Amino acid sequence: MLHLELEPVTVGTSGLGKRPGADLALATAILSSTFHQADTSNNYADGESERLLGEAIRGIGGLPEERVVFSKGDQDPVTGAFTGDRMRRSFEESTERLGLETLPLYHLHDPYTISVTDAMAPGGAVDALIRLREQGRIGAIGIAAGRRELVEEYVRTDVFDAVLTHNRYTVVDRSAERILDLATERGMTVFNAAPFGAGILAGDNFRGRTYGYSEPSAEFLAHVDRFRALCAEWGVEPATAALHFSLRDPRIHSTVVGVNSTERLAELERHVQASVDVEFWAALDALGTPPAPPTD
Template sequence: MDRTTIRGVEVTPLGLGTAPLGGLFTPVTEEDATATVDAAWDHGVRFFDTAPLYGYGNAERRLGRALARRPRAEFTVATKVGRLLRDPAVIGSAELDTTQEFDGQPFYRGTGREVPVFDFSYDGALRALEESLTRLGLDRVDVVHVHDADDHVQPAIDGAYRALNRLRDEGVVGAIGLGIDHCEPAVDILRAVDLDCVLIAGRWTLLDQSAAVELLPLAEDRGVAIVAAGVFNSGVLADPGAPGATFDYVPSDPLITARAAAMAAVCARHGVPLKAAALQFPHRHPAVRVVLTGARTPAELCENTALANLAIPEELWADLALECGVPSPA
């Protein structure tokens, strides 16, 4: 697989997101997690994105164990700060993260006793990174994002980013960024902080191009790399006909599902799976350096890498623009 860089940190244009390995929606066995990382390696993926949130520590531990026998110089790991994992009996006045469930059901299955609490302070960021390194079994990570600072923009600027800037200046980490689902706070932070990259989830996809309004142009102007995640909008773009298809982690609105189905029909006319178009679309913007895809089994991983490399005719993009309103920035 080709390589590119984020502030000198080498990455592959297709990365493995590890939220599914943490049990997102469905429990994942240790064996499947290891086999999935191994499959990614065999297919040339060398960029692995994780976070304390994913499985409440499970994804970091599983990724670390799977990579332990690999040469450290040959892969890149990104993790995130902004949440600490704590026993609910002792969190005290800490701000419990209550965003990780829908209709009474948690997003992550098979987690342990610890739960995430928000902490965007200077010291909290340092603690979060230290604890992530322990779970990963690594002495360093390459990229560190501040995670989900949507409602904590100023505390993150004043606290967590001061810590990350210091670590970058000291060479402890190679690059710093932002991992977020919404464009407005991303733009606010990008204007205030010297970022190297922005991981934007679900906002530069076939169904949602809101990142193109301000975030992508600003990133391109500043030379900030975009890491596009959530390219299936959590499921509906993978299979709009699946029972219970989700959009941004909750049941998809029928209008959104119908629009995804219309895109699938356009793709089918060209002999291209919708998933392939969804995977390849983000790279059509010059600011996008990496597309992250999640997988919970080797079969999913192999399918994703094959679709990411499938030849797609330019006529398909033109028809998606004409019939479905999907922009064609290339």
């Protein structure tokens, strides 16, 4: 199993490309920031995320040696095909947009329309990734998806070097616990994405009441409110606590935080630098087992 050397924070760029005109500056800021790892995907903003990162890379004269971009292979946006051929095309599209010949990590992304058996079949999507790794075009291969049981099944195949779980291991949710354990037993590299549950855990000014892109129960929201009250009591910003909850877990190699503006990029640096009183974590535990999240 190939193990990636990682820094604790990776900048997530799924929002990049959704604000025409403003996002090239953001892509450039991300690639010039104190964070050296960026996470994107073939299908983020219909390819705009990769395209803007590529434009920013060219704008700064090439990707500096100490920086890396991770991406993901997606199904065909028109036909929905998730075959070996599609995976190779997805990779060619990604590398062309980014202007990079090789990628240190390429994930199988959200494989919800095919069975694990089909994905793992000879000549299938995972086989294609393995061949690209053998050819040296990809350094490591990963599985990046939501649905917990599906991710566990892919982790158990023992062919992936890395796993990315999201919105399932946060200050109010431990449902990815088994994924973290299974991956750790196998010596896999672990990314924990969306430590803010996509926003609700980061601040009171969050634009909605969703958690992990879904509507939570009233019980779950009450638990989020208890978390916020605890933060207020301890004088900790919710986003700082939510981020450090992931940063302090020894099973997690890098936490992927979505950054949609240069202001949020500066905020992220501040949250990373901030410290949380060690006693806070016992107080968080004392809130009790979080209610079931809306995610599966």
